[in-house]
Amino acid sequence: MATVKQSSGNRWTSAIIPALLIHIPIGTVYCWSVFKQLIADQLHVNASAVEWGFSLAIFFLGMSAAFAGPMVEKDIKKSALVSMICFVVGFAGTGVSIALGFLPGVFICYGAIMGVGLGVGYLTPVKNLMLWFADNKGLATGVAVAGFGLSKALASPVMEWLIGAVGLVNMFYVLAAVYVVMMFVGFLLIQRPAGWTYDPVASHVSRASILKKPVFWGIWIAFYINITCGLALISQEKDILHDVLQSLPQYASLDAADFAAAIAGVIGLVLAVDSVFNTAGRVGFSALSDHLKRRESVYQVIFVMSIAVCVLQTVTGSIDNALLWAVLAMLFLVNAGYGGGFSTLPVLLDQHFGTKTVSTTHGLTLSAWAFAGLSGNQLASFVVTHAPDQSHRYAALIPVLTVLFVVALASITAVKVAGKRS
Incomplete structure (x- = not known):
């Protein structure tokens, strides 16, 4: 080339x-x-x-x-x-x-x-x-x-x-x-x-050869879990906020109509801020990867951060305003990590497979998005529907997401260790 x-x-x-x-x-x-x-x-x-x-x-x-x-x-x-x-x-x-x-x-x-x-x-x-x-x-x-x-x-x-x-x-x-x-x-x-000229020999890579590499599957699993957890949480955002706000003293005494009117603006603002965090995560995490020796380190930061905010939300329990702030931190930061996972993926694949074939390897890895699109919402729906406490049904979802983020962290850490050895 x-x-x-x-x-x-x-x-x-x-x-x-x-x-x-x-x-x-x-x-x-x-x-x-x-x-x-x-x-x-x-x-x-x-x-x-x-x-x-x-x-x-x-x-x-x-x-x-x-x-x-x-x-x-x-x-x-x-x-x-x-x-x-x-x-x-x-x-x-x-x-x-x-x-x-x-x-x-x-x-x-x-x-x-x-x-x-x-x-x-x-x-x-x-x-x-x-x-x-x-x-x-x-x-x-x-x-x-x-x-x-x-x-x-x-x-x-x-x-x-x-x-x-x-x-x-x-x-x-x-x-x-x-x-x-x-x-x-x-x-x-x-x-x-x-x-730049297209070189069919240098640019060709067998999909089968990529799929045989454990490193590819380590990245695929981490990427898949990040999307699944992100979609599971995003799909429940309004319900999560509704449940938390309903538990606060300033809203508890309102009737249904007044409560809906009172929280509509709050939920709208939170969802708008979510989008800002998602966008900032896409730029910030990928830019951070340019200054790190290993691109996997960014994913480790994303997963540790996501685990931390999920645990924080869990341990605050029903401590009114503390729970609200913990939930907001979870929504905003998981959204940032969700976006950062997408933007950092191409340069992570470039690190392992090279720029010449990055379109092919990137495309193959995006198949994880396809399956996460089918599983994320369904996972959240299943857990929420079968939650033992329907008044706080979203709470049952958070421990599940925490465990999945731990698995993702282990997967990307294995990729990083393998990369250092190669």
Whole structure:
């Protein structure tokens, strides 16, 4: 492979800006909760019946990324175009399916077609950023991937306003038009650094050979658990806050209507701050990895931090305000670690498998996201449903997450030890 010329003149227009133009639209997949109930109401089904739309989107995201790696390695323009077409068609098609009252169409469009656009689009800018910012790979990927995490905070209020102004179906059409413009500009701008050429021999790596390496599975397990725990907690955020606030003296005496009105703003503020922590984690943890000898150390920090805040929440018990602050710390910091796990992954894989094949190894590892998308919400739902104390049902989830984070810490520590020996 030819030596990459590190030209700083076009790094923003050729790497960072197009990465954000691709990642911000596809990151709106996390806005599902904004319109999930509205879809159910319009199709006259239970909310649980439409939930598979989101689960399938995450599943197809991970699995398409697992298979798209070689295409991204070979032709970044093609992968950017495929991402744009699949994402926009799937997003607009969701609106068409709702208008027709066709629930399977939501699964096909939002879940399968849009999911493929998500996976290919998520993977497309990563290696490009690592080539353009060879000295600060973690920071570069963190800034771009932050667009994916920040998208929910940016798009949710816009979606709510559009739904009120033009209706649910037209919201999908309007945003599809906006996103096609953004992603098309990203497609036009994105390019490899001068001097880089695709070498099929150097860039080829057998998926089977990667899957045979214990180090890959150590990283995969740690990444899978981090996403599973993150999704399990995120899916219960509103219920957790509802239960905690309800236990506080200042809210305990309110009737149901007054209580709902009083806490609506609090919950909204917490969820907004959550998004900030998620975004900060994506940038901060990946940037931190640039200054550490071993990238695994960042994951160790994330898991130790997550274990600590889960234990803190558990030991505070029902000590009113102390419990509230412990819960907030848990939500904010686990969200930060959740985001940081995504942004640090490419540079961790680069450390073990090299930049030449990082699109392939990154794609394979993102298959963990697919399975976590199916298991995270379901794990939380199962534990909460079977909790012995339904008045504080969320509390049963925290010890389970703590144990899983311990397993993740052990897995990434084993990867770090193996890396030092090699």
